[in-house]
Amino acid sequence: MIYRIRTIYKTFGEGVIALSKIKNIFSKKLARELVLAVTVSLLIAYLAYEPLSGFGYYLLDKTLMSPSYVKRTEEDFVQKLQSFIDENEITSKEISQIHKWMKEQGNTSISFYYKDYEIFNSDFGAVPPEGDSLENYFNQYIKNNFAEPVQEQGDIPMYQITFSDHITLDTQVFCYFYVKYYVVLYYACLFLCFLIFLLLFLFFIHRKIQYINKLAEDLEILEGGDLNYKVRENGCDELYRLAVGINQMRKSIIERDENEQAVKEAHQKLITAMSHDLRTPLTSLIGYVELLILGRYQNQDQLHNFLGHIKNKAYKIKQLSDKLFEYFLVSERGEEAYQKELIPTINLITGLSDDQLFTLESEGFEIESQFDLDSLKSNCYLDIEYVQRTLDNILSNIHKYADASYPLHVISREIDGYFVLEFHNRIEEDLSAHESTGIGIKTCERIMHIHGGYFECYKDGIWFISRIKMPVISKSTSSE
Numbered sequence: 001m002i003y004r005i006r007t008i009y010k011t012f013g014e015g016v017i018a019l020s021k022i023k024n025i026f027s028k029k030l031a032r033e034l035v036l037a038v039t040v041s042l043l044i045a046y047l048a049y050e051p052l053s054g055f056g057y058y059l060l061d062k063t064l065m066s067p068s069y070v071k072r073t074e075e076d077f078v079q080k081l082q083s084f085i086d087e088n089e090i091t092s093k094e095i096s097q098i099h100k101w102m103k104e105q106g107n108t109s110i111s112f113y114y115k116d117y118e119i120f121n122s123d124f125g126a127v128p129p130e131g132d133s134l135e136n137y138f139n140q141y142i143k144n145n146f147a148e149p150v151q152e153q154g155d156i157p158m159y160q161i162t163f164s165d166h167i168t169l170d171t172q173v174f175c176y177f178y179v180k181y182y183v184v185l186y187y188a189c190l191f192l193c194f195l196i197f198l199l200l201f202l203f204f205i206h207r208k209i210q211y212i213n214k215l216a217e218d219l220e221i222l223e224g225g226d227l228n229y230k231v232r233e234n235g236c237d238e239l240y241r242l243a244v245g246i247n248q249m250r251k252s253i254i255e256r257d258e259n260e261q262a263v264k265e266a267h268q269k270l271i272t273a274m275s276h277d278l279r280t281p282l283t284s285l286i287g288y289v290e291l292l293i294l295g296r297y298q299n300q301d302q303l304h305n306f307l308g309h310i311k312n313k314a315y316k317i318k319q320l321s322d323k324l325f326e327y328f329l330v331s332e333r334g335e336e337a338y339q340k341e342l343i344p345t346i347n348l349i350t351g352l353s354d355d356q357l358f359t360l361e362s363e364g365f366e367i368e369s370q371f372d373l374d375s376l377k378s379n380c381y382l383d384i385e386y387v388q389r390t391l392d393n394i395l396s397n398i399h400k401y402a403d404a405s406y407p408l409h410v411i412s413r414e415i416d417g418y419f420v421l422e423f424h425n426r427i428e429e430d431l432s433a434h435e436s437t438g439i440g441i442k443t444c445e446r447i448m449h450i451h452g453g454y455f456e457c458y459k460d461g462i463w464f465i466s467r468i469k470m471p472v473i474s475k476s477t478s479s480e
Helices: 002-021 029-064 067-088 092-105 134-145 178-223 238-294 300-332 345-354 356-362 384-401 439-450 475-479
Strands: 108-114 117-121 159-162 168-175 341-344 367-371 378-382 408-415 418-426 454-460 463-474
Touching: 029 067, 029 178, 029 238, 067 092, 067 159, 067 168, 092 108, 092 117, 117 134, 178 238, 238 300, 238 439, 300 439, 341 345, 345 378, 345 408, 345 418, 356 367, 356 384, 378 384, 384 418, 384 439, 384 463, 439 454, 439 463
Parallel strands: 367 408
Antiparallel strands: 108 117, 108 168, 159 168, 341 378, 378 463, 408 418, 418 463, 454 463
16 A cells, blocks of 8 residues: 555655655554454453363363273274284294384383283383293292282273283283374364454454555555545544545645646746737837838938837837746746745835835825834735835836826735735726736736735726735744
8 A cells, every 4th residue: 555655656746745744654543453453352262262172172081081982992902912913923922022013003002911910011111031931031020029919900901912822911901092182182272262363353453454455446546547536534543544644635636736737727828918919019010120121211200210119119028028037937936945034014014115105106196005003013924025026016007007196095904814905096097008918917926825925906996906915923923
């Protein structure tokens, strides 16, 4: 899944930064749930071992340790031993061969008795020397060593084994064949307990596994390019937070793509409009130049007239190209490239009054200012150069389109966390001599957007209103 997230990051770029809000994925609640699932599963599996093994041992004891089964098994072994002796014609002097044979049988031992004395035990003790008679071995090694005769053991049956030399010995058989079954039972119980643990653990995390699989499926859809598909958000743990983060990433990518598309379309429209606006003066300029080249002027006055038109058209083209350059400079400039600093809002008003408004007054405009100086107690975080460009654009439009016979109203105040500056001017009745591409407005909108604010301009009857809004920072906050 992490691979798919990385793939989406490579495919869709910086929108994945939204995932940085998710911290310690698979850390707290999900980890506690997993630890709890493991603990409970282990505890139940441990508690299940005792009844499972107890029941298994009960069945083995009832089956393998029953007197009838034990007797039948011993009789089968005695018959097997007798067959070995008969087939190999083993005499009582060759008990050592039986000792070797018993080592191959496993889980069984035998004892031979002669005159109520144990003379051979396949598990331990001495083995009668091969070739020596039982009587001699008995007198030399058993009786003279003060060995005691074996007492009668009523619960242990005696069997008769006859050797090839027709000597018969009492024989006891001890079968331990059941040991392997108890070992198998032990490991079987361990395996069943492990299986119980595994099944219980899978049962506890089944829903999580299903959800992870669903997230993987959703990521495959996103990886295919369908960003409108919403990842399923279930639960309230880290997996849920992961799904929420992926959806935030998806929305961020969609928003970024939409913004890029909108900017692209705006650029295209602007280029189309600017090419038309540039073509008009350029065509006129070329026409006047051709007239001059062909000498189609009647006198010096007409020549100067043509040159004046050429100059005006050249300045018009320069003005349009300067605005276009300024627009693209602002549009392509990232927010980090702006040199922002804290500026008191009162300084913006005093700078405006001392500079731009004074210039308008000197050109015949009447200024009526309504500055709420008591409310201007905060700071704005801005790049003063670019904010100045915004004000220059606004006042340039006022100078170009406003009717100077009516006063210009300038209003400033702080409201709802914003510094607001408004310009109200009367629209000149005859605007036919003025053409506009709207590029200045787009530049102002972009600058204010970078500063987290807004730029608005609209007609209200015969009045034209321009408004900028920039977020303010209280002086107490900025001083911290």
